[in-house]
Amino acid sequence: MPLTFLAADRDASTAAQPDVPLPHSDQDYWRRPYRLGPWRVGIAAVILLISAYLMISALIIALAGPPAGAGVTVGTAVVTIALALRLLRMGIWVSSRGLRRVGLLGTRTLRWREISRVHTVQQPVKWLGLPRTVQGQGLLVERHHGEPLRMLLTDHSADFLGRPEVFDRAADTIEAWAAEHQ
Template sequence: MPLPFLTADRAFDEAADDIALPYDDRDQWRRPYRPGPWRVGAAALLLLLASYILFAAVIIAFAGGLSGAVACGFGALLVIAAAIRLLRVGTWVSARGLRHVGFFVTRTVPWAQVVTVRTTQQPVRWLGLPRTVQGQALVLVRQGGETVAAPLLTDHSADFLARSEAFDRAADTVEAWADEYRAVA
């Protein structure tokens, strides 16, 4: 079963270096990078936990505790939904704008409101935890000079920790989308 939200378009990896935006259908929301190993590993652990909870629900149902089995099944569905949402977290681009998907909140900014997208050196959160370290971040500046509070990408996130070349490639791709569509908008 293909999971289109799990991987970036394979055309990105196979494209020549002179083609910055290799996507055919630019109206579709795409993540210009693959989820990192930390994010995929955390989602895999959540799915493993969900399988244990579902197994417990089956045992409880066979033991005659229907309400407990339903509660365990519902809990497993919540854990599965959290794993899927964790895999969708990131920065997505399309011809309509730029979308920053968080675990609880999704923000979409049309290209007409984007002034610049640039990489800066600043303190960033390590794996999304409260601890900050010095690193690179891709920040979005909207009209009026307002910088969006949360960076779009950081080199210490679950997608790019210890993968600096992947961060550089993803940041360059998002900047290329912004340069192309700011001119159109």
């Protein structure tokens, strides 16, 4: 069974073409131009492990105690599962229609015609999204009207920490999408 979501399973005939930013035949489909990083996957795995413990405790509470307590515990487990899934969904997605930034609580989509420039800059960036800043690279989007967006990607985020070559490839891919569709 071909796993089309893996980068290694891309079609070799389209991967050799330099004019296609992402080697996929359907560019109308929203795609993440990079793989998830180990930090993001690890955090989501720990959250899912916590939700498993919550489900087991809900079963114990349901067998031994009041059903209302078990309902609250199951509700908490469902919220933690939704949090882990949303954490895995977070990131930058591109298609021929535009650029989509999926956050923890919201999603923002910009059409390519709204974007004037996408480029990499050297400046202080947040380390793993925490308040601490370090010197690094970030991908900045400038719009035709309005203020620039927050950094799309940084080389110190949960997807790219310790993997600078992956950040460079992702930034180049997004810049190529922007150049092609503007």
